[in-house]
């Protein structure tokens with residue numbers, strides 16, 4: 638594995654508007670080729686952080702650097718290093734996709750001849766070449782999001798910041814968006830992706846940061862956050878037949894602790910248990926079942942718990958006057 642290279646470095650970042658603290662002592666590092674899920678409800682301070690990162694706002698204290706460049710002091714250099722796609726596409730009537738990209742390419746100062754080549758490249762990267770001659774306003778929301786991402790790639794920035802890129806997309810478009818984000822990370826781009834909720838997108842993030850009321854509440858891999866919050870995960874094991882349910886239960890009871898309750902439903906050929914174990918520890922549980930000769934059709938985590946993890950952080954902090962210690 639290549640060495641981790643810090644690209645986005647945020648240190649004790651604080652932003653006050655008068656007496657109001659929109660952001661308080663935020664520290665985060667994102668490495669090259671990683672995806673950060675930047676998650677929090679309305680007013681959490683996500684946009685404030687992004688504005689500082691892209692050089693549009695100055696912090697009250699603390700610092701943010703991208704590829705070693707100070708976001709507040711060297712905003713012209715920062716604009717070349719960052720591609721930002723805000724939430725919402727804006728109105729661009731009577732503009733075809735290629736004209737739209739040409740307009741922004743020109744705004745970035747890319748010379749005309751290079752521009753045509755670059756437009757073809759970014760359309761290809763985002764799998765949008767077929768939209769080239771379509772009018773922007775005639776595109777579906779998912780298609781517009783892809784063109785929006787193509788736009789952020791025009792000047793080949795190191796860091797890409799996308800505000801709610803999966804917002805309002807249908808399930809198929811969400812899958813395509815996930816694939817596109819992973820593709821960009823594989824091309825060594827560093828991504829920051831914001832969201833109001835803990836979405837499916839979190840699954841593809843190397844790191845998730847949960848912000849509420851301007852403070853970082855939890856940070857790290859999704860797995861680590863779940864563990865740190867001691868969020869209970871519900872694991873469901875589908876067996877090939879109900880007859881094996883008792884055997885599966887015995888194996889699980891040997892491995893699991895008293896605070897990891899097991900329930901068995903032979904009629905459904907199903908065994909469920911609650912746990913706070915990490916993915917690695919769960920793979921050992923799975924291995925033990927297989928070793929004991931239990932025939933499994935499925936071993937899966939019930940999805941609702943991901944949402945619960947996020948909601949529990951939000952609930953913990955909603956009415957707090959004294960914020961909790963950040964995790965991670």
Ligand SMILES: Nc1ncnc2c1ncn2[C@@H]1O[C@H](COP(=O)(O)OP(=O)(O)OP(=O)(O)O)[C@@H](O)[C@H]1O
Pocket residue numbers: 654657658659677678679680681682683684685686833
């Ligand atoms: N220019 C400003 N003057 C005063 N308060 C501001 C200003 N900009 C933002 N705020 C406040 O700072 C807080 C954080 O806002 P911010 O836009 O960063 O939240 P957010 O997490 O991006 O929310 P959303 O998901 O709704 O975009 C909010 O309470 C907001 O009202």
